[in-house]
Amino acid sequence: MKFVLSSSFCPLKELRELAIAADDSGWEAMSFSDHVVNPETLNHPYPYTEDGERRWQPFTDWPDPWVMIAALAAVTTRLKFTNNIFVLPMRNPFLVAKAISTAAIVSDNRVIPAIGVGWSKDEFSLLQQDFHTRGKRSDEILEILPLLWSGEMVSYQGQYYQFSPLEMNPAPSEIPPIWVGGISAAAMRRAARHDGWVSDLQSSEEIIASIEKIRDYRRQQGLDNRDFSVMATPSDAFTPDAYRRLEDHGVTHILTQPWPFYYGNTSDPQKKRDGVLRYAEDIIAKMA
Numbered sequence: 001m002k003f004v005l006s007s008s009f010c011p012l013k014e015l016r017e018l019a020i021a022a023d024d025s026g027w028e029a030m031s032f033s034d035h036v037v038n039p040e041t042l043n044h045p046y047p048y049t050e051d052g053e054r055r056w057q058p059f060t061d062w063p064d065p066w067v068m069i070a071a072l073a074a075v076t077t078r079l080k081f082t083n084n085i086f087v088l089p090m091r092n093p094f095l096v097a098k099a100i101s102t103a104a105i106v107s108d109n110r111v112i113p114a115i116g117v118g119w120s121k122d123e124f125s126l127l128q129q130d131f132h133t134r135g136k137r138s139d140e141i142l143e144i145l146p147l148l149w150s151g152e153m154v155s156y157q158g159q160y161y162q163f164s165p166l167e168m169n170p171a172p173s174e175i176p177p178i179w180v181g182g183i184s185a186a187a188m189r190r191a192a193r194h195d196g197w198v199s200d201l202q203s204s205e206e207i208i209a210s211i212e213k214i215r216d217y218r219r220q221q222g223l224d225n226r227d228f229s230v231m232a233t234p235s236d237a238f239t240p241d242a243y244r245r246l247e248d249h250g251v252t253h254i255l256t257q258p259w260p261f262y263y264g265n266t267s268d269p270q271k272k273r274d275g276v277l278r279y280a281e282d283i284i285a286k287m288a
Contacts, residue, residue: 001243001244001246001247001251001252001253001254001287002028002029002252002253002254003026003027003028003253003254003256003279003280003283003284003287004027004028004029004030004031004082004231004253004254004255004256005018005022005027005029005030005031005256005257005258005276006031006033006084006233006255006256006257007030007031007032007033008031008032008033008056008084008257009033009056009060009061010061010272011061011269012061012063012068013269014269014272015063015068015072016071016072016075017269017273018030018272018273018276019072019075019076019079020075020076021273021276021277022076022079022276022280023076023077023078023079025276025277025280025281025284026280026284026285026288027079027276027280027284028079028080028253029079029080029081029082029112029253030072030079030080030081030082031081031082031083031084031114031231031255032063032065032068032069032081032082032083032084032086033062033065033083033084033085034062034065034083034085034086034087035062035120035123036062036090036123036126036127037123037126038054038056038058038059038060038062039120039122039123040058042054042120042122043121043122044119044120044121044122046119047119048119048200048201065083065086066099066100066102066103067099069081069103069107069111070102070103070106070107073103073106073107073108073110074106078110079110080110080111080112081103081107081110081111081112082111082112082113082114082179082231083113083114083115083181084114084181084198084231084233084255085114085115085116085181085182085198086113086114086115086116087115087116087117087118087120087123088115088116088117088118088138088141088142089117089118089124089129089133089134089135089137089138089141090118090123090124090127090129090134091127091129093140093141093144093145093148093161094148094168096141096145097144097145097148097149097168098148098168100113100145100149100176101148101149101168101170101171101172102170104149104172104174104176105170105172105173109172109173109174109176111176112176112177112178112179112196113145113176113177113178113179114178114179114180114181114196114198114231115138115142115178115179115180115181116180116181116182116187116198117134117135117138117182117187118131118134133160135186135190136159136160137160137161138190139190140156140158140159140160140161141161142178142190142194143156143158144156144158144161145178146175148168149168149171149172149175149176150171150175151167151168151169151170151171152167153165153166153167154166154167177194177195177196177229178194178195178196179191179194179195179196179197179198179229179231180194180196180197180198181197181198181199181200182198182200183199183200183202183206183210185213188210188213188214188217189217191214192214192217192218192221192223193217193221193223195227195228195229196228196229196230196231196252197210197211197214197228197229197230197231198230198231198232198255199230199231199232199233199234200233201233201235202232202233202234202235203234203235203236204234204236204237204242204245204246207230207232207234207246207249207251208246208249208250211230211249211250211251214228215250228250229252229253230250230251230252230253231251231252231253231254231255232246232251232253232254232255233254233255233256234246234254237254238261239283240283240286240287243283243287244287256279257275258275258276258278258279258283259271259272259274259275259276260275261275261279262274262275262278262279263275
């Protein structure tokens with residue numbers, strides 16, 4: 001079992017020290033959430049809470065994940081970087097490919113893009129991207145990215161994206177694996193076609209049931225003999241034994257923020273750093 005430090009809702013100024021602490025203490029990766037803007041009023045309710053309200057407060061920091069990853073790669077040596085989640089179809093695929101490939105190069109292949117199709121119709125409108133075709137466009141972008149990352153002369157003719165032969169360089173020395181987040185059937189089918197799945201905040205039973213569905217999809221496509229990662233955020237598992245149960249069912253990574261276990265909902269950056277180190281000693285070392 002590997003452990004991923006969630007940076008969600010943390011002020012940008014704290015991220016450098018948290019990344020260095022995670023790099024030094026055995027965390028596998030650090031993860032970044034994604035919003036370009038945070039509208040004052042939502043015209044499209046947040047789908048992951050019962051009342052449709054967001055899980056964060058106004059004026060929360062949302063740094064660009066790929067700029068942040070490149071910056072933190074420069075001050076770490078082994079820590080990997082991923083997302084929970086990067087909203088792929090909200091962007092131009094060429095700019096996405098360029099940002100991720102550059103981050104992969106400067107980090108020495110320590111990036112794992114984890115994408116989703118997004119929920120915020122408001123942001124899609126502001127970025128001038130069609131919300132209603134986001135799933136189908138994501139599928140095409142996921143075909144385009146490895147082509148562009150090859151560094152070769154490539155072309156593509158899809159329903160939504162078409163381009164004549166071109167090349168994008170510098171290219172990463174390894175094609176980054178792609179994880180897919182989401183709890184809908186469409187999201188899990190999309191994850192099954194790629195390298196991993198990212199859960200939402202869910203119970204262990206819900207996570208296990210989702211993994212079984214994804215395994216079925218992979219068997220149907222003849223992909224069940226390939227390695228597959230699962231990054232889960234369980235709402236009811238906090239001990240090595242509980243994590244081992246999830247590991248037995250296919251969870252490979254636990255995404256968490258450790259300081260609430262020790263200090264509650266603290267805003268003290270030193271307590272957050274201490275929480276990263278204590279969790280590494282209390283949990284990660286015992287799971288190694």
